[in-house]
Amino acid sequence: MKRAFVVGHPIKHSRSPLIHGIWLKAYGIDGSYEAIDVEPTGLPALFARLRAGEFVGGNVTIPLKEEVLALCDSIDPLARTIGAGNTLVANNGKVHGFNTDFVGFLGNLDQKAPGWSEALDQVIVLGAGGAARAVLVALRHRGIGSIHLLNRTPGRARALAHEFGGPIRAGGLETFGALAPAAGLVVNTTSIGMHGTRFDELALDRLPKSAIVTDIVYVPLVTPLLADAKARGLCVVDGLGMLLHQAVPGFEAWFGVRPEVTDELRSAVTATLGQ
Numbered sequence: 502m503k504r505a506f507v508v509g510h511p512i513k514h515s516r517s518p519l520i521h522g523i524w525l526k527a528y529g530i531d532g533s534y535e536a537i538d539v540e541p542t543g544l545p546a547l548f549a550r551l552r553a554g555e556f557v558g559g560n561v562t563i564p565l566k567e568e569v570l571a572l573c574d575s576i577d578p579l580a581r582t583i584g585a586g587n588t589l590v591a592n593n594g595k596v597h598g599f600n601t602d603f604v605g606f607l608g609n610l611d612q613k614a615p616g617w618s619e620a621l622d623q624v625i626v627l628g629a630g631g632a633a634r635a636v637l638v639a640l641r642h643r644g645i646g647s648i649h650l651l652n653r654t655p656g657r658a659r660a661l662a663h664e665f666g667g668p669i670r671a672g673g674l675e676t677f678g679a680l681a682p683a684a685g686l687v688v689n690t691t692s693i694g695m696h697g698t699r700f701d702e703l704a705l706d707r708l709p710k711s712a713i714v715t716d717i718v719y720v721p722l723v724t725p726l727l728a729d730a731k732a733r734g735l736c737v738v739d740g741l742g743m744l745l746h747q748a749v750p751g752f753e754a755w756f757g758v759r760p761e762v763t764d765e766l767r768s769a770v771t772a773t774l775g776q
């Protein structure tokens with residue numbers, strides 16, 4: 502039986518076992534997917550088990566996503582750019598590291614707002630932390646023209662824009678209003694929205710009516726940002742789909758079937774969000 506895992510610390514809130522468990526059952530695969538709680542100091546021992554063939558691979562979550570890169574035998578270039586790995590694939594005694602968060606971001610928008618990137622010119626990305634890196638890689642992968650990276654601490658946005666190069670301009674959150682009329686997509690990559698927190702003031706009314714607003718926060722599913730955007734008649738895409746779609750490449754690599762993100766899967770995971 503092929504065994505995969507999700508590793509993190511703590512790990513009991515991870516929805517990954519539910520997602521992969523539903524897929525294993527749906528596709529009739531003789532496999533398992535378990536949650537493993539490991540502190541950073543325990544990672545080398547887990548890698549030894551991977552190399553020994555006990556597992557076909559696994560997902561990695563907080564706080565281990567950065568640490569795993571140093572332990573992998575090879576790292577996908579995009580995972581290196583993002584600076585974090587969330588998917589491990591074991592093969593012939595070697596462990597290969599990937600980051601599928603950018604795939605999740607693109608898959609979510611492709612499913613919920615088909616054609617979103619076709620005539621898209623300008624994007625506003627809020628936040629300049631680790632999650633912003635995956636979103637920037639995704640937007641660059643899709644060839645998006647112009648990106649405004651806005652952060653509470655503008656210096657951090659400037660540093661990230663400099664590191665990534667290309668069409669990224671950095672600024673503070675207060676510049677949102679001036680940039681909004683030309684923006685076709687707004688992405689929140691900050692933790693604002695969790696626990697009912699909200700942006701002090703974001704001039705959503707200055708966005709064009711055709712703009713899409715998306716959030717990587719999915720607890721709550723409808724963040725205050727998404728609720729405000731929806732109230733203004735804008736298209737909103739919640740962050741749950743990113744979680745579901747980032748799981749696809751790992752499952753395919755471990756179990757040989759490309760799984761589908763269905764409404765049933767979404768409902769099953771949504772049902773756990775209130776807990």
Ligand code: ATR
Pocket residue numbers: 627628629630631632633652653654657690691692693
């Ligand atoms: P992650 O890896 O999840 O992106 P992070 O690296 O800690 O986490 O980044 C968190 C992001 O949320 C940062 O952009 C942070 O802004 P700062 O760089 O100014 O700290 C942003 N953020 C978190 N809380 C915030 C708040 N209350 N107001 C504005 N921005 C906030």
